[in-house]
Structures are given as structure tokens and as C-alpha cells.
Amino acid sequence: MTILKRIAKRIIFPFRKGRLEQDLEEEIRFHLEMEVEANLRAGVDPAEARRRALLAFGGMERYKTQAREARGGLGFEKFLQDLRLSARTLVGTPLFSGAIILVLGLGIGASTAIFSVVNGVVLRPLPYPDPDRLVAAHMTDEEDGDFEVPWSVPSLRDAASEQVSLASLTGWGWIDVTLTGIGDPAVIYAVGVSDGMLTTFGIQPFLGRDIRPEESLSNGPRVTVLTHSFWQEQLGGDEGVLGRTLRLSNQTYEVVGVAPPGFAFPSSAALWIPGHWSEDTHPRGRHFLRGIGRLNPGTPIETAQAELSSIAARLEEEHPETNRARGIHLVPLKEQTVGDVRLALLILLGAVGMVLLIACANVANLLLARGAARMREVAVRATLGAGNGDIVRLLMTETGLLVSLGGTLGVVLALLGVKGFLAASPGGIPRLGEIAVDGTSLVVALGLVVTVTVMVGFLPGYRSANTSIAAVIREGKDKKIQVGDRRITQSGLLTLEVALSLVLLLGAGLMSRSLIELRRVDLGFDPENIYQFTLTLPEAGYHNPELIAFQAEFRGRLATLPGVESVALINGNPLGRSHTTMGFEFVGYERDPEGPDPNMLIRRVSPGYFETLSIPLLRGRSFGARDREDGEPVAIISETAAARHWPGEDPIGHRFSFDLDDPDQPVWTIVGVVGDVRSTDIITATWPEAYFPMAQWPRSTVTAVVRTRPGSRAIEDAFRQVVGEMDSSLPLYHVESLSERIGDFMASDRFYLGFVGIFATLATILSAVGLYGVVAYLVSKRTREIGIRIALGAGRKEILSLVLSENVTPVLLGTVLGVAGALAGGQVLGSLLYQIRPWDPVALFGAVGLLVSVAGIATLIPARDAARIPPTVAMKVE
Amino acid sequence: MPKGKPDLLHGTLELLILKTLALQPLHGWGIAKHIGHLSQEVLEIGQGSLYPALYRLEDRGWIRAEWGVAETGRRAKVYELTKKGAKQLASEEAHWEAFSVAVNRVLGSA
Structure with missing residues (x-):
């Protein structure tokens, strides 16, 4: 008989059982009758003949059972029987069964949910072609413990054109633009790029083409590539979108391409535009670009790293004033994306695994206890002819049924759990969109069910089966031993x-x-009752004098609102989304050549900024009305900047410039020192910072920082009203409280x-x-x-x-x-x-x-x- | 099992059944009687264990069964050897031969 036939026989067995049973019955009857006849022939009387025949045959039922087993096909039949019996037992003890199913459901559900999250975020490869070739590239500050710093435009362009181990190296930076002409003016997340983002990711455009590297030069054309979702949501998926124009911050951009669905990098990007950076506006000392590259096929990341490090060394030689101690570092994109979250999620996975283990230990203990209570039942089964294997199998079936029900509940809970996780998750977890309870998760859930069944079922099953029948029946005498034995197992589980x-x-x-x-944490400022919101004036419509005038009036109007105590404007608000550091040169001061790299974080503020945020003035003076556009260029530095760059001196009166060679660049005089603030986030230690009067260094994007009286409500609408009255085409960013x-x-x-x-x-x-x-x-x-x-x-x-x-x-x-x-x-x-x-x-x-x-x-x-x-x-x- | 009669070695019953069926197709009772006769009633098959053995052999495909008519005119299940069974018999016989020779040597030397 072939294997297939044997398997088929086992499966159809239960349906043919009646006939087979009849055959067995008839065959044995035939045997007995032949035996009786033989006895009769030997001259024995009929009754005795029959008795002898039966005696010779032996225990009829026992042999019937053995014959049935030998016939094969009984496995499946027994399984169904065990299943029926188990179901009956479980229904008979609803509280016990319910408790176990619930405990296991929670354990398996939580584990499956967390696994789904870990799988989506950490384990699965990034959803791009050849994801292993993608690398994040950034510069480092070798003096500051290889601290990651963004690229400057010239450094990125040099590195991108000199290197040969990457198929492409793209720099990108956020550019906040205002979209007009489609509904209400809206601030959208545009990404300025030095090269096509799709090209770098090795992705074909859905429509049209990608941005070309030459288009990102300062005199390049105004073109844009849209994300699929922006195209669908804002332009209704217009098929003839190529060649259409968009008004972005009062400039006209031509749509040249659309990305395929689901692709956006960075993930909140709406569209990509060429950077159009020039070395004048974005000099070598200004670091703000992030980099992403694609390794050439077959090139290991180490080779690329070695090449870029040598480029960094050459740049340092050529531009010692800006590139001193600047390295270039490559990280696999997945590592960059997943980063710290990996550890946190793996810890969660470990934690949930422990909960599952505890749940298993508990269930095993419950089953052990019940196994003891059922010793009599088991003993009776054994007396009636059930072998050890039968008993273990029955108990395992029961456990398997319980765990499977728990697992089913678990999958339902996992689906809810993942939804809950997504709803509760804060920003900062990457790849949230890729989290789902999918096939892999279900396989894991199934694996858990099997593992748990073996873990919780084997021990009690083994114990019950090895219980000596005699001991149970003589219960009392041997109980002590039994209980003692069980105790060790239970104590182990409890431990x-x-x-x-x-x-x-x-x-x-x-x-x-x-x-x-x-x-x-002492933030260095008082965040209570502070509201902030950002406003971007289109540069095309506002030149410096108008910008300064507009901002002054804006500040004035906000200050008169009821409930407002004080108002200030800042470009580069603390704990904001983007920060700029700039390298500077000392004027009339001999810098220690071994000293730290001269750079500071740049903030441009209106008068009243330090007062509004309660940042203490430690030395000198604050900014005031006299620090106008035509006044002497002045700066205020932070305590850390003073200690780092002018150690042991009073920095008041010292002067510095961002580019001495450029006659248009002012030479700034330090007039004050203020306390440090936590600027980029609340954990990272303070940076050296420099503040400049906004009137002397105007910016079109400003954040209004408003201190309100405690309990002021509906302040947001008042802000909107002020902005609307001043220029109805201006969008307002989300108003948020600093706390x-x-x-x-x-x-x-x-x-x-x-x-x-x-x-x-x-x-x-x-x-x-x-x-x-x-x-x-x-x-x-x-x-x-x-x-x-x-x-x-x-x-x-x-x-x-x-x-x-x-x-x-x-x-x-x-x-x-x-x-x-x-x-x-x-x-x-x-x-x-x-x-x-x-x-x-x-x-x-x-x-x-x-x-x-x-x-x-x-x-x-x-x-x-x-x-x-x-x-x-x-x-x-x- | 009565005293004085040797217990069947594990697996020997199957060998004996296969051998019996190699001569002619037979029903269960006939098989038991045949083995008894040939062994001069030394090997009395614990008859209840006959059927499990028959079913096991059938499951393995060494013998097959058919309902036929016995000498007495009664309906009886008749077993016969399959090709696979014949092969198995040959190999088991050889095995048994080697085994019994080995055992005899040990006993003879003692």
C-alpha cells in the first residue's frame, strides 16, 4: 500500500467504520463457530464446546480493540474521539476553561501584536528595490564625539561629484512652501533636493520623469515631482498633470513627474523641488542638508565609507576654515530609519515574551492542579484499558484545544492591539504604515500555540500518565509522595x-x-502659558524693508490682544523642527588653534524674546528698539558659547563674522550673554548659540512666541484673525502650546x-x-x-x-x-x-x-x- | 498460555502466517489450525492475537483479504499473500535462518 493510500485510508476511515466493524464482528463469529464445530466433532457437548471456544479465544473485547488498532486508520478516529471528549470536559468546567483561554489569549494576543509591530518596523526590509544598497550619508563633527551634522551644499556637491562607489548621492532639506491657487492657501511639506529622489531609490516615476541634478543649481528651472498622494488629493489624479503649473510661495513650478503610489521620502513629503542653492546663499559653513545614497551594485558599504572618508580628508585640506574635523559617515538606511526605536521595540517584545511565559507557567500550574484533581478519572481510564500514550494524548488534546481557543482569541486581540498601538503611538516611530497583522504574524501566532501547548501540556500530561493506578486507588497512603513531587514542579513554576x-x-x-x-529637566526657559505658531511670508512679495515693517506690526497687533502678556518673534524656535549651525571667524581675537571648532546655532529674534521666554540675561544688555536695520550689528551669545569660544574672558565687545571675505557680511559685536536653553530636544545637552536682531538679519519665516495670562482661552482664533486681517493669503501653521x-x-x-x-x-x-x-x-x-x-x-x-x-x-x-x-x-x-x-x-x-x-x-x-x-x-x- | 509451551517470539507469528499463506489462501481459523498442526500442537496461537496480526499484515500490504466461501459453505474472510508479502516472507525466512543458527551455536557451545 502506498503512503498516499495509507493516508487516504486513515482519513476515510471514520466514514467506513461501520462496515469494517461489521467485518470484524463477522470474522470473529466465523472463527468461534469453526472452533465450536471442531469441539463438537471431538465429541464435546454443545454448551461445553462453546465455552471452550470462547476460552481459547481469550478476552474478546480486548482482542477486538487490538485488532482495530492493528487495522490502522485509528489515529484520526482517536483524535476525533479525544477532541469530543475534551470539548465535553472543557464545557463542563466553564470557569476553569474560560480563565485559561483568557490568560492565554492575552499572552498570545499581546505577543502577536508586538511581534507584528517589530516585524513591520524592524525586521522586514525597507519597501524599496534593493533596500540593502540604500545608505544615509551625513557629515560628522569629529571634535564633538563624531556627532552627526548635516551637509553644507558645497561639501555635498563636491562629495557627490568626486565619489565613484555610490550610484547617486542626493542631498535634501525641508523647504516650507505655501501652496496657493488650489483652495485655501496651505503650507505644504516640500523637499528641496540636489538630485532626483526617485533615481536615488531606484524607483521609476509613475508619470513623467524625475528631477535632474543640473536642475538643482541656483539658476535651474522651477520644476517639481509630486508624490502620488499629493497628486490624488490636491489635483484629483489629473492624467494630464505633466506640464501643469503650481504656485508655490508665489513662484510658478512646472510638474514634470509623479512618484508611484506609496513612495514618499522623507515620509511626510508632499512634493520634491530642485534645491536651487547657490554657494553665496548657502556657503560651505552652513550645514542643513541631509544625504541619502545608493551603493553601486556589489560595492560593500565599507568600500564606499573608505572612499568618502578620504574625500572628507581632502575637503578638510582644501577648506580648513570650514571643513576642519568634518568627517563623512555612511549608515545603512534601514539602521538610520529604525535607529533607537529598534531597541525600544525589542525591549517591548522581550517584555511581552515574559508575560507570555508567566501566562504559560500559570496555565501549567492550573493544569497540574487539575491533573491532581482528576487522578481518579485517569486511574479509571487506565483500568479500562487506556495506555499511558492514550492518556497523554487525551490530556494533550485537551490542552491543545484550550490553547487553540486561546490563540484564536489572541489573534483577535492582536488585531485590536495593533490598532491600539497605532492609535497610541507617538511620532518618531518610523514605518508605522507597514505595521499589520499579516501572514508572518499569523504563522508566529500558530507557532506560539504549538509551543505553548507543548510547554503547558506536556508536564501535567506526563505527570498524570505516570501516576500509578494503585497509588491513586489506595489514595491517602501515597498521596504525600504525589503531592510532594508535584510541589517541586509547582514551586519551580512559581519561582x-x-x-x-x-x-x-x-x-x-x-x-x-x-x-x-x-x-x-531645566529647559532654560519657562514654557508655561506660551503659545507658538509659525508664519511664512512669501519672499517674492516682501523685500527686506516690507518684511521688517510687516513683522513689527504683526508683533504689535498680537501684543494688544486680550490675554496676551508679551510677544516675540524668532526664526529657529527652541525645540523646533529645524536648526542651523554656522561656522564663524573671530575678528581681532587670536583663537586657540587647538580649540573647539568655531560654530554656533543661529537664532534670529525680535526684541522681547528673552523676556517672553524668561531666559535670564547674565551679562551685558538685551536687544531693544535701537537694534534696527541701520544700527550697529550686534549679537547675544549663550553661556555655553561664551565658555567654549571665549574661555576665561568677558565676551562682551568681542567681534566675529560668518565670512570675512564677503564685504556684505556684517561683523557682529557681542553685547550680551544669556542663559543656556535646551534647543534641539530636551535630552541633548546645550549647544553654543548666537542670537541676532531680526531687523538686522531678516527672515521670511518666523515663529511668534506668545506668553498669555493663565487661563486664556480661544487665543488661537484671535491669532488667526490678526493674520487674516494683515494678509489673507497667509497660511497659519498649527498653533501649539510650548508645554x-x-x-x-x-x-x-x-x-x-x-x-x-x-x-x-x-x-x-x-x-x-x-x-x-x-x-x-x-x-x-x-x-x-x-x-x-x-x-x-x-x-x-x-x-x-x-x-x-x-x-x-x-x-x-x-x-x-x-x-x-x-x-x-x-x-x-x-x-x-x-x-x-x-x-x-x-x-x-x-x-x-x-x-x-x-x-x-x-x-x-x-x-x-x-x-x-x-x-x-x-x-x-x- | 498453557505452561510448557514456548511463547512465540515477537514477530514470529507474522512469519508463520506469511509462510502458511504462501502455500494457499486461507481464513483466520484455518491459519491457526494449520500452524497448530504443523507444529504438532506445540505452537498454539493465542487465537485472539491472530486477528490483530492479520490486520497488521493487511495494513502493511503483505496480505490481502476477500470474503469468500469456506469448505463448510459459510461466508469467510480469506487471506492471501501479496507479491510484497512474498518478498517479505523470503527476507524474513532468511533472517530467521540466520537468527536460529546463531542461537543454536550459542546454545551448542554452552
Whole structure:
């Protein structure tokens, strides 16, 4: 018989069972009759002949069963039978089954959900052709610990034209543009590029062509390539879009191409335009571009890195004043995209894995306890002819059914969980759009179901099957041994639960401590009651005098609004989206040649800025009305800038320039020093900063910073009204409160803390339930013994300590293991923590204290109940 | 099993069944009687274990069964050897030969 036939036979077996059974019956009858006839022939009387025949045949039913088994095809039949039996058992104990399905559903669901997130963000390759060839390229400041810095236009152009290991190297920077002529004026996210973005990613345009490198030169044509979604949403997917023009910041751009659906880089880009940067407006010292490149096929990243490092060295030689200690660094794009999030997500995955393990330990414990309660049933089955294999199989089927139901619930929960994750996720997690519960996730869920079944089912199944029938039937004498044996397994599982819970609790503790520290960070300014919003005047319509006049009037009008205490304007607001650093040259000051690279973060502010944000003036004076366009060019620097660039001196009166060779560039005189602020984000230490009067260095994009009286409401509409009255074609960015903005910076920490917190809580509850269940079960098993002890004069204290002492070991051992595990795991967490060490004593003692108390209560309740048992009741049990 | 009669070695029953069927197709009872006769009632097959063995052999495809009519005119399930079974028989016989020679040598030398 071929394998296929055998398999077919097994599957159709249950349907042919009736006939086969008849055959067996008939064949045995034939045999018996032949035997009887033979006996009759030998002269035995009929009754005796039949008796002998039966005797010779042996135990009929037993042999029938053996014959059935030998016939084959019974596996599937037995499976169906086991399944029916299991379903009946589970329905018979709805509370028990429900609890297990829920616990496993939560465990498997949470694991599958987090896995889906990790898979979408971290594991899956980037959704571009040959994603491994894509690299992020940036410059580094070798003096500042290889700190990442953006490119300057000339450096990028030099590197791009000299290098040969990349198929292309594109620089890009955000350009805020106002789209007019389609509905209300809107600020859209345009990306200025030095080369075609689609070309770099190796993607064919959906329509038309990509931007060409020569188009990004300062005299290049105004063309644009649209993202598919912008084309669909703003232009209705117009097929004849090529050659159409768009008004962007009062300039006309011709549409030359549309990207294929789903492609946008950076992900919030609406369209790409040529950068049109010139070396005059964007000199070598001005760093603001980010770079992305595509390796030539077969070129390893190390080769490209070596080549670009040598280019960086040559640039340093040719332009020592701007490129000193500037390296070039390549990172695989995926690493750049996923970055820190990878670690955070992997930690979440680890945390959820621990919850799943605890859930498994709990379920295994429950099954063990029930296995004990079912010993009689198992013994009866064994007496009726079930072999060890049959019993293990039955119990495994039961467990498998439970876990499968839990897994099904888990997949449903995972779908909800992923939705919840996406809804709750803060900005900063890349590739959110790629997260889904997909085939891979379902395979993982299935794998979990199988693994969990084996983990939680094998031990109790094995235990039950190896229980000696005699021992059960003689229950009482051997019970002690059985219980003792079981105890070791249960204690082991409890130890595991306690240890894992502690690790999670400590993780959650560390993260909350870190978040508290983060809230305590001294930002250097007072964010309370500050609103901010950004406004961009189209450069074409406003030249410097008009710009200055408009901004002055704008500030004046805002200041008169009810509820407003003070107003200032700034270009490059703290904690904003973009920052510019510029290298400068000292004037009349001998710089230490070994000293730090002279550069500062540039901010242009209106009078009243420091006062509005409560940034303390440490020396000299603040900006005032006299610092007009025609006044002496002045600057105020931050404390860090003073200490770094003019160490040991009073910087007031010192002068510097951004380009001494350019006669149009002013020479700035320092008139004041102000306190440091956290400028780029709240964690990164302060940068050297320089402030300039906006009137002396006008910008078309300004952020209004408004301090309001506490409790001022509806201020946003008032802002809109002022802007609308002054120029109805101006769009207004989202108005936000500075405190909210700071909250956003902590959002991701809060987010991860939230998840770890949920997992830790879940773990603790599960462990407590596990402890409670086991202790309660043991107490119930020993009720009789306890009753005897009480009757013999044992006090409540003795009983309590008797029950407690047996459960102290797993809790203490678990605590020790947990602390050890947590300290090891804390190292992993370390980089996510702010100013908190992984062995932070507050978190450590807090977690241990909490866990031990919860464990204590979970043990104490059943122990106390045991001590209260009246001996008369206890003795009657069983 | 009565005392004084050797227990069948594991797997030998199958060999005996195959050998019996190599002579002629036969029903279960006939097989048992045949083996009993030939062994001069030394090998009395625990008859209940006959059918499991038959079913096992059928499942493996070494023998096949058909409902026919026995000598007595009763409906009986008659087993016959398949080609595969014949091959199996040849190899098992050889195996048994080697085995019994080996055992005899050991016993003879003791």
C-alpha cells in the first residue's frame, strides 16, 4: 500500500467504520463457530464446546480493540474521539476553561501584536528595490564625539561629484512652501533636493520623469515631482498633470513627474523641488542638508565609507576654515530609519515574551492542579484499558484545544492591539504604515500555540500518565509522595513567575523614574502659558524693508490682544523642527588653534524674546528698539558659547563674522550673554548659540512666541484673525502650546513606559493569581491534616506559618533570580533611560517591595482561611 | 498460555502466517489450525492475537483479504499473500535462518 493510500485510508476511515466493524464482528463469529464445530466433532457437548471456544479465544473485547488498532486508520478516529471528549470536559468546567483561554489569549494576543509591530518596523526590509544598497550619508563633527551634522551644499556637491562607489548621492532639506491657487492657501511639506529622489531609490516615476541634478543649481528651472498622494488629493489624479503649473510661495513650478503610489521620502513629503542653492546663499559653513545614497551594485558599504572618508580628508585640506574635523559617515538606511526605536521595540517584545511565559507557567500550574484533581478519572481510564500514550494524548488534546481557543482569541486581540498601538503611538516611530497583522504574524501566532501547548501540556500530561493506578486507588497512603513531587514542579513554576514579574516591574520602575527625571529637566526657559505658531511670508512679495515693517506690526497687533502678556518673534524656535549651525571667524581675537571648532546655532529674534521666554540675561544688555536695520550689528551669545569660544574672558565687545571675505557680511559685536536653553530636544545637552536682531538679519519665516495670562482661552482664533486681517493669503501653521510641544518630546518615553507598565501589571496580577491558586489548592488538599493539627492544639499562628513557610522559598528564590535578571536586563534598558542607572535603588526596592507584598497577600489569604477551619469540619473532609 | 509451551517470539507469528499463506489462501481459523498442526500442537496461537496480526499484515500490504466461501459453505474472510508479502516472507525466512543458527551455536557451545 502506498503512503498516499495509507493516508487516504486513515482519513476515510471514520466514514467506513461501520462496515469494517461489521467485518470484524463477522470474522470473529466465523472463527468461534469453526472452533465450536471442531469441539463438537471431538465429541464435546454443545454448551461445553462453546465455552471452550470462547476460552481459547481469550478476552474478546480486548482482542477486538487490538485488532482495530492493528487495522490502522485509528489515529484520526482517536483524535476525533479525544477532541469530543475534551470539548465535553472543557464545557463542563466553564470557569476553569474560560480563565485559561483568557490568560492565554492575552499572552498570545499581546505577543502577536508586538511581534507584528517589530516585524513591520524592524525586521522586514525597507519597501524599496534593493533596500540593502540604500545608505544615509551625513557629515560628522569629529571634535564633538563624531556627532552627526548635516551637509553644507558645497561639501555635498563636491562629495557627490568626486565619489565613484555610490550610484547617486542626493542631498535634501525641508523647504516650507505655501501652496496657493488650489483652495485655501496651505503650507505644504516640500523637499528641496540636489538630485532626483526617485533615481536615488531606484524607483521609476509613475508619470513623467524625475528631477535632474543640473536642475538643482541656483539658476535651474522651477520644476517639481509630486508624490502620488499629493497628486490624488490636491489635483484629483489629473492624467494630464505633466506640464501643469503650481504656485508655490508665489513662484510658478512646472510638474514634470509623479512618484508611484506609496513612495514618499522623507515620509511626510508632499512634493520634491530642485534645491536651487547657490554657494553665496548657502556657503560651505552652513550645514542643513541631509544625504541619502545608493551603493553601486556589489560595492560593500565599507568600500564606499573608505572612499568618502578620504574625500572628507581632502575637503578638510582644501577648506580648513570650514571643513576642519568634518568627517563623512555612511549608515545603512534601514539602521538610520529604525535607529533607537529598534531597541525600544525589542525591549517591548522581550517584555511581552515574559508575560507570555508567566501566562504559560500559570496555565501549567492550573493544569497540574487539575491533573491532581482528576487522578481518579485517569486511574479509571487506565483500568479500562487506556495506555499511558492514550492518556497523554487525551490530556494533550485537551490542552491543545484550550490553547487553540486561546490563540484564536489572541489573534483577535492582536488585531485590536495593533490598532491600539497605532492609535497610541507617538511620532518618531518610523514605518508605522507597514505595521499589520499579516501572514508572518499569523504563522508566529500558530507557532506560539504549538509551543505553548507543548510547554503547558506536556508536564501535567506526563505527570498524570505516570501516576500509578494503585497509588491513586489506595489514595491517602501515597498521596504525600504525589503531592510532594508535584510541589517541586509547582514551586519551580512559581519561582519563574516571580522572577519574571520582578524583571518587568523593575523595568517599569526604571522607566517611570527616568520619565520623572525628564520632567525635571531645566529647559532654560519657562514654557508655561506660551503659545507658538509659525508664519511664512512669501519672499517674492516682501523685500527686506516690507518684511521688517510687516513683522513689527504683526508683533504689535498680537501684543494688544486680550490675554496676551508679551510677544516675540524668532526664526529657529527652541525645540523646533529645524536648526542651523554656522561656522564663524573671530575678528581681532587670536583663537586657540587647538580649540573647539568655531560654530554656533543661529537664532534670529525680535526684541522681547528673552523676556517672553524668561531666559535670564547674565551679562551685558538685551536687544531693544535701537537694534534696527541701520544700527550697529550686534549679537547675544549663550553661556555655553561664551565658555567654549571665549574661555576665561568677558565676551562682551568681542567681534566675529560668518565670512570675512564677503564685504556684505556684517561683523557682529557681542553685547550680551544669556542663559543656556535646551534647543534641539530636551535630552541633548546645550549647544553654543548666537542670537541676532531680526531687523538686522531678516527672515521670511518666523515663529511668534506668545506668553498669555493663565487661563486664556480661544487665543488661537484671535491669532488667526490678526493674520487674516494683515494678509489673507497667509497660511497659519498649527498653533501649539510650548508645554504640549515639550510633552511631545516625552511622548515616546511615556508610550514605551505605558506598554512596559501594562505588561508589568499583567505579569504581577498573573503571578499573584498563580500563587494564590497554588496555595489555595494545597490548603484544600491538606484541610484534613490541618484540622487534625488544630484539634491536637496547634494555634492559628502555627498553621499560618506552616502554610506560609512552604511558599516562602519560591517567592524568595524568585526575588533573588529576578533581581539578578533585572540587573542584567537593566543594562539593555540603560540607553533608554535618562539620568537613571539600571541599578537605581528606588526602582529596585520599590519593585521588590511591591512584588513581595503582592506575593505575601496572595499567599496569606488562603493561609488565613486554612487557619480558620474549624477542626470538626476539617476532619469530615473526604 | 498453557505452561510448557514456548511463547512465540515477537514477530514470529507474522512469519508463520506469511509462510502458511504462501502455500494457499486461507481464513483466520484455518491459519491457526494449520500452524497448530504443523507444529504438532506445540505452537498454539493465542487465537485472539491472530486477528490483530492479520490486520497488521493487511495494513502493511503483505496480505490481502476477500470474503469468500469456506469448505463448510459459510461466508469467510480469506487471506492471501501479496507479491510484497512474498518478498517479505523470503527476507524474513532468511533472517530467521540466520537468527536460529546463531542461537543454536550459542546454545551448542554452552
